[in-house]
Amino acid sequence: MRRFRYLAAVFGALLVAGGGASAAPMPAQSWSAGWAVPDSAPLPASVDNGSAKGFRNDTIRQVIRVDAGGPQVRVRLSNRYGTTPLRLTGASIGYAGKAGAVTDPRPLTFGGSRSAVLPEGARLRSDPATIPVHPLDSLTVNLYFAGATGPATNHPEARATGYRAKGDHTADTGVSAFTDRGTSWYFLDGVDVRTAGQRAAVVPFGDSITDGTNSTVDADNRYPDELAERLRAAGSTDTVLNSGLSGNRVLHDSPCFGERALARFGRDVLDRPGVRSTIILEGINDIGASAQASECLLPNTRVTARQLIAGYQRLIHAARARGITVLGATLLPFQGADYYSPQGELVRERVNDWIRHSGAYDAVADFDRVMRDPAHPGKLNPAYDSGDALHPNDRGYRVMAGAIDLGKL
Structure with missing residues (x-):
């Protein structure tokens, strides 16, 4: 496994207002994780979302919702699964408008430059961009690649509409040039927000049910989104960082669904800044894969409860070693x-x-207790079923978030 490298400019100290002895002290400023996403390798051709081919002379417009507020943000990009250096020609960030529009886009820079190069396997963090945000604000990130990117590091199941246009449209506020649509994120790793003090983070970790599969696109109704809204309503400043990866398994890698939970837990939970607690909901794909032999579920080795429990124990031990509270979620x-x-x-x-x-x-x-059908405990409650007997609908995801004891986080 490649070792990740952060490429970052060295920033000066924050300016503090003067004014003599009567000046009020400024609160300590920190960078807190406002949004994060697990990345994955390019998908095979049979289920490709454009990640295998990548992009050339394309602007990618991507919408995300941040879970922290502050006066500045910085964007993290990833070329973890790239086979060549990733050459970014230009980038911008602005407030997300309706149907792909952007309000007040402003350039992103990297070490003072509008362009940047990410070696294969590397991550890159932008310079701070002054764009004041509130918790649960939606932002739009535009990335322009003049040359070929090669295979694209991506998150296949965004549940958010993304847009693509030919040429450089990083300064556009409208969406007319963006003729292609999709629901994946590309090259994004996270967004940090400058906050008054470090914000603690809660990291829901899991598979498609944590990722929000079958929730309404562009509605932010995944269960981690609903949990973030509960925390805000309760007056908490904790941020929620969704670390769900659709199709993911505890014990086995997949050509479509990323590295197994045991391999990605370090970077997707332990290495996130300020993590206070994690909610582990994984295992149903390990169980179900033995009943199918599709390309994406290979190897479809039958797993036992004992094997899954041993995997959970490894995750628990790793989190506890970092002082992270671990909540276990029963399988739906x-x-x-x-x-x-x-x-x-x-x-x-x-x-x-x-x-x-x-x-x-x-x-x-x-x-399991709150989502099952009272008349048929082995089935999802029809009121919460999105239609495939596996994934909740928006109402079901809201019920899941409501089942978490906020005091245990």
Whole structure:
């Protein structure tokens, strides 16, 4: 595995207003993670989202919602899975408007330059951009690549509309030039916000149910989004960093769904700044994969409850070693899903029993209890089912967020 490198300019000290002995002291300023996303390798051709080919003479417009407020932001980019240096010609950031429009776009710089080069396997952090944001504001990031990018590091399941235009349109406020649409994020790694003091972070870690699959596109109704809104309503300043990766498994890598949880937990949870707690919801894909032999689910090795529990214990140990509180989430019902099997249901029940009663976690979020059909406990409640017997709808994701005891975070 390549070792990541941060390429960053060295910034001077913050200016502090003068005024003699009567001047009020300025609050300490810190950089807090306002948004983050797990990245993944380019998808195979059979399920490609454009990541295998990459981009050339394209502007990519991407919308994200930040979970911290402050006077400045800086954007983090990733070329983790690139096979060649990534040459960024220009970039900008502005406030997200309706249907892809942007208000007040302003240039992003990197070490004082409008362009930048990310070696393969590297990450890059922009200079601070003065763009005041409030918690839960939506921002638009435009990236222009004059030359070929090669295969694109990406997050396939954004649940947010992205836009692509030929040529440099980083300064555009309108969307007319952006004739292509998609629902993936490319090259984005995160957004930091300058805050008055370090904000603690809660990191929901999981698969497509954490990623928000089948939630309404552009509505920010994933369960981590709903959790962020609950925390804000309760007066908390903690940020929520969604670390869900659709199709992800605890024990096995996938050509479509990224590295296994055991391999990515370090960079997607432990290495995020200011992490206070994590909510682990993974395992249903490990269980279901043994019932299917599709390209994306290989290897479809049958897993046991004991193997999954051993994987959870490794994640718990790694988090505890960093002083991070660990919540275990029970696996949702999945009877009726494409990869359901009676044998898999037995594994799910045994895993859930261990999550509830082992005492291994600091606390439990019992999603199974609140999401199951009272008349058929092996199935999702029809009121919360998006239609595939596996993923919740918007209402279901809201119920999940409501099942988390905020005091345990």
